[in-house]
Amino acid sequence: MKTPIYFDNHATTPVDPRVVDAMLPYFTTRFGNAASRNHSFGWEAEKAVDDARKKIADLIGATSKEIVFTSGATESDNLAIKGVAEMYAEKGNHIITAATEHKAVLDTCKKLEKHGYRVTYLPLKADGLVDLDMLRESITDKTILITIMYANNEIGVIQPIAEIGKLAHEKGILFHTDGVQAVGKVPVNMIKDNVDLMSISAHKIYGPKGVGALYVRRKSPRVQITAQMDGGGHERGMRSGTLNVPGIVGLGEACAICHREMAEESKRLSYLRDKLKNKLETELDEVFINGSMEHRLPHNLNMSFAYVEGESLLMGINDVAVSSGSACTSATLEPSYVLKALGVGDDLAHTSIRFGLGRFNTEEEVDYVANRVIEVVRKLRELSPLYEMAKEGVDLSKVQWAAE
Amino acid sequence: MSYSDKVLDHYNHPRNVGSLDRNDPNVGTGMVGAPECGDVMKLQVKVDEMTGVIAEAKFKTFGCGSAIASSSLATEWLKGKTVDEALAIKNTDIVNELSLPPVKIHCSVLAEDAIKAAISDYKKKQDQRKPVEARA
Numbered sequence: 001m002k003t004p005i006y007f008d009n010h011a012t013t014p015v016d017p018r019v020v021d022a023m024l025p026y027f028t029t030r031f032g033n034a035a036s037r038n039h040s041f042g043w044e045a046e047k048a049v050d051d052a053r054k055k056i057a058d059l060i061g062a063t064s065k066e067i068v069f070t071s072g073a074t075e076s077d078n079l080a081i082k083g084v085a086e087m088y089a090e091k092g093n094h095i096i097t098a099a100t101e102h103k104a105v106l107d108t109c110k111k112l113e114k115h116g117y118r119v120t121y122l123p124l125k126a127d128g129l130v131d132l133d134m135l136r137e138s139i140t141d142k143t144i145l146i147t148i149m150y151a152n153n154e155i156g157v158i159q160p161i162a163e164i165g166k167l168a169h170e171k172g173i174l175f176h177t178d179g180v181q182a183v184g185k186v187p188v189n190m191i192k193d194n195v196d197l198m199s200i201s202a203h204k205i206y207g208p209k210g211v212g213a214l215y216v217r218r219k220s221p222r223v224q225i226t227a228q229m230d231g232g233g234h235e236r237g238m239r240s241g242t243l244n245v246p247g248i249v250g251l252g253e254a255c256a257i258c259h260r261e262m263a264e265e266s267k268r269l270s271y272l273r274d275k276l277k278n279k280l281e282t283e284l285d286e287v288f289i290n291g292s293m294e295h296r297l298p299h300n301l302n303m304s305f306a307y308v309e310g311e312s313l314l315m316g317i318n319d320v321a322v323s324s325g326s327a328c329t330s331a332t333l334e335p336s337y338v339l340k341a342l343g344v345g346d347d348l349a350h351t352s353i354r355f356g357l358g359r360f361n362t363e364e365e366v367d368y369v370a371n372r373v374i375e376v377v378r379k380l381r382e383l384s385p386l387y388e389m390a391k392e393g394v395d396l397s398k399v400q401w402a403a404e
Numbered sequence: 405m406s407y408s409d410k411v412l413d414h415y416n417h418p419r420n421v422g423s424l425d426r427n428d429p430n431v432g433t434g435m436v437g438a439p440e441c442g443d444v445m446k447l448q449v450k451v452d453e454m455t456g457v458i459a460e461a462k463f464k465t466f467g468c469g470s471a472i473a474s475s476s477l478a479t480e481w482l483k484g485k486t487v488d489e490a491l492a493i494k495n496t497d498i499v500n501e502l503s504l505p506p507v508k509i510h511c512s513v514l515a516e517d518a519i520k521a522a523i524s525d526y527k528k529k530q531d532q533r534k535p536v537e538a539r540a
Contacts (some may be wrong), residue, residue, distance in 0.1 A: 063514065232518035236458035309442055311468040315407070315415055326442060326468075335442065347439035383421055383472065385446035386439060 165194025
């Protein structure tokens, strides 16, 4: 076993060597521009792009013509939300999203608010799920788009996508989902899930960075979006710009591998995740799971270790790459807004750690990480005045803190 | 973020971890910060009655590595100082010693506050004690 150990697979994943192999020829010998219609270099590139399109479509229950290539999921989110807002501006100006969305969705919505759109940010239930009744009640006759992520990047909670989509369709509203964390990890089907637009990223599924896709439904309803990038009219006018052929080939291959291996891989990962969870829960007191365990990605664990600040824990397990909801590890000096939206107090949010397992993690690594975390949490609790007070029976919520 | 060697040293080998009897009249306790802010420091000093010098200093800290290092360093510096000398310790001294980056300066401020709170608690106890002794 080699260190450091990478348990941060929600942030990014290594490129699968099989994906690299598929990509390599498209940098050198097959370097053509997929838009070159009059020679074999162009035809070769176009065929590679078409093959990739088919592989992506197959993974998500779509057709090739419904896949639009982008530079990544941030662009896909922007294109979907701004593209729908602009295209359907005459129909309405109201968008519904959730407080736990990725910043690519939240900040896009905030930008639209400056341009006269109205946005509802739904609060979440304590388990991280959208309250469907609340969603239904927030719909108005001006609502044009609901955008709710498939699975959350911090807590791995999977939303009731098919039900949200059904509700949207009953009301004639379009439904976009940021599928970044779910695609390739759990079964996703655009027809069954009633999804109209979905953002996909390659680098979260063992593909390369800098490439992604947007699924845009072609039938019932036929979704139209206004392009946000003008130019040569690539991707049927929805996204101009020369196609990143090697990246697209990589995304296609990454999808094909996920498609083939998902059933077994998700079983393996949920076994490893549960082992990690059980070991930590058995060996340590006062640990708390953030978000639903029932509706959750198989490779995600998000746990708060009460009385131990997250960054100091990361520092102690410095040969393990994980991330924390602690403010000290973010640029904003605020603890995780996702945990806050679930009603997790700032005190516990500061102690949260996200474990994201992946394709290349082993059981030996899980055992090692569990032991390291247990050792460091114990050490830091010996150092923690809060743990000492709690053990003495002090109710920390009633203490008057002399905060600055 | 990368940490300075001194921060790492204090984090890996924290000095003077522990608690003193907060009811002892010669012990001053300072507790600053709040769990919601991600930092709580408890710093205690025990002053030698005869010499007025800090004989013992202990800390416990909930916070990031820099907060732990700042309080650990503070306990090292406190020992052997008189109460007034202790009050002269500035957060900037801690910043310089530990090479704290700008985002971690608040950790040093918290340590200075903890020192001041502990000394003030000690002085308050001493003041309350004097009239009693005078009567005796």
